[in-house]
Amino acid sequence: MNATTVVQLLLLVLVAGGGLAVVLERNPLNQSMVLGVFGLTLAMLFLALQAPDVALSEIVVGGFVVPTLVLVALAKAKDHQ
């Protein structure tokens, strides 16, 4: 059980916790922020599993594209109510 395995285990637990946090957060506006943090933990997991390209893709997608999509959809949906 060396340091790498410990880090990977810790990040796996964090990812599981992050996923749970995204689901348990009911307010969509807060949920988009939690989604961004979840994407970051997922990217760190990919980095710990020695896949830096995948981690970079996850950072840009989970940090920029997905929150933008969710926030704009939220604004539009709220406006239509």
Add this chain to the structure above:
Amino acid sequence: MTTRGRLTLFVLSAVGLTAVLVASLTGLPRFGSDAGRYGRLINRSAAVERHVPEAVGAVTFDYRGIDSFGEESILFAAVLAVALVLREQLDEDDLPYKLDEDPGAVTAGETTETVRLVGMTFLPLVVLLGLSVIGHGHLTPGGGFQGGVVLASGLALLYVAVDAATFRTALPDGALEPVEAFGLSAYAVIGLLGLVFGSAVMDNFLPFGHLGRLVGGGTIPLLSVAVGIEVAAGTLLVTAQFIDQLVRVMRSRSAR
């Protein structure tokens, strides 16, 4: 369906899914065991054959270059679909962006000094980071797609730091669309030039240079730049469409 019915269905499905998951996960190879024959082969030969230390980049732009063309085209089609879905409706009026317009009329209010300062400080840094990730696609992890989105997010800071009018005037659709199209067609042209100067489409026909140099690896850095240009312009187009929607929402909200 009643809540109870939904819950029953979920429990049954969850039990079945758990059983299948456990059965399949126990049959997997040990965590961290052999990466597979193709992985070992690429690790051995990518740097030697293509003089490129980034094996993933060599696979994405050379050994499996046609896949990246497909991915680029998917992004192009997605940007087209977003622009189509969010096009101006009959009951929506035109959005003329005037730079000297009162910022409060377009956005919810002027951005604060802090946001403006931090945003404008980070804009050149993030743009530089994006350009670096794109340009070093054959040397460091990353490449065209990742660097392209970083570049787009850096330029989108113009909207965050200032206002929508500045963003749309500095990066209008009329400028972004040809750039995106150029990125996609550049990839296709380089691929076809492989047929002209080499032996097949997507053949790496340029000289490979020295390992680890910025100029090297044949067509790999060129394809990375082409993908970066296309992805950056496409992401900015999608962001621009979203910003238009946000401005419409804010205008209708202030009109009420």
